[in-house]
Amino acid sequence: MAAESTTATDEERPGPTDDAIDVGRGLDALDTPTEQRTPLWKRFLTGVVPPIVAVVLFVVVWQILWASAIWPEFKLPSPEAVFGTIGQDFAEGRAFDIIWTSISRAVLGFLLAVVVATPLGLLVATVPLVRSAIGPILTGLQSLPSVAWVPAAVLWFGLTDATIYFVVLMGAVPSIANGLVSGIDQVPPLLPRVGFAMGASRSQSARLIMLPAALPGFLGGLKQGWAFSWRSLMAAEIIATSPSLGFGLGAYLNEGQSLSDMPSVMAAILLILIVGIGVELLFFRPAELRVLRARGLATGP
């Protein structure tokens, strides 16, 4: 009780009565937004179960179609044959080499793209002249399928890794740069104003206010940039095949086609799909969710 008695001076201070303080406390309690966390089992039930059911259904339909023998075996192999091919490739260790070849290229290409696209995006977003000059080009490039660059790249760089990375860069850089630009554009103008009023220098404002505020848009651009990196890489690997380029998933797919080996073709498609989605689910989705949740922007589970 001794500690409490020091608050007696409060009564001498001018200010609201106890009554008003209670009203204030009550308002705080009533108006505070409550966040509803869905329990884990419910999130599992609504988030994980439906896609699994869909995949199982897909395989069942596939199996039925195969069993009904509408198409010849070399056009529609059985699920068993396809999964068998994948299993065998893993058992032999070949699958790891193929996947590693592609993933390491995609990741390196993606990182290169980030290094190129970030300053580019910053320039476009902050310098009006640069924006009007290359902003539209950047947006246009985003809708150009990067496979269109493969012939040019082969002529310029020959069948080397440079060709592959060039195509990946052309695919990913516009998405990442545009993501950063739209992230910066969406920062409420009041934030930098408040920062300036509090005495922020230009560099402090960029570092402590603009960049963190633009992070959700930038992350969206990174996620899309990854998807484009992966797609562009596959396009490049399928078209530009050569022993000097190593043997990735695209080359594996291409080999399947030239051998008329349908189970290998479908196995390659499945692996390409799984790697692409897997990286997004393992890295980009959690990062995005974390950032959005910290700002109270996350929707859904």
Place this chain on the structure above:
Amino acid sequence: MTATLERHAPEPRTGPPALDVRGVSKVFGTGQDAVVALDGVDLSVAPGEFVCLLGASGCGKSTLLNLVAGLDRPTSGTVETTSARPAVMFQEAALLPWLDAGRNVELPLRLAGIGRAQRRERAQELLALVRLEGQADKRPHELSGGMRQRVALARALAAATGLGGEGKSREEAGVLLMDEPFGALDAITRDVLQAELLRVWEATGTTVLFVTHDVRESVRLAERVVLLSSRPGRVVREWATSTDTDAEELHGDITGELREVISAHGR
């Protein structure tokens, strides 16, 4: 029955004004489209004084506040402030959504290069001052509108007073510029926050220039109400309030004059 104001008698104010606006004009645009937002405005606010700037919507209140805040430059005239940088508060709390309440309050101190431990302590102190003790680790989206505006007030106080401390003179207690800070809140919350602001003002001795279009709010808060006319904005009249002022009568007076100023535009 007369409703007198709830405030305590102010100490006599001495020394140079905390902010001094001399013959300030502001014109937006040029030629035919030019809008004269302010025309020859004089306004001087004493250290520790609470002044309300009252006027119809679009009369140039925000423009004047931005000039005083240094966010914009006057077309002519001078703005002088004794404190290095007045702090500003807007209708929206404008908190950084990725920082918790404590770090938002710390931000101006961080920008001023003050070390981690010191600014932490100061942020705790200021949050307690606005009755948000123990809420330092809440993010803005976890707080109600009124609580967010109190965090913004604590942050503005951090910007205006730095590390604060005992025994500081009125000049060092900082200048707070507020642009309709409670305009977006519901009536009950606004009422509570007005009382809180008065309490904080009396506890800190900060100079306050408060913009509003609400006559009742200005009468309740200010020691001096300054009425601005519209297009161009000029100071029309001032009213001083004191502890024995009849609030209802003053409210009637000011409302009458404000209606007069507004209807002059309809003729």
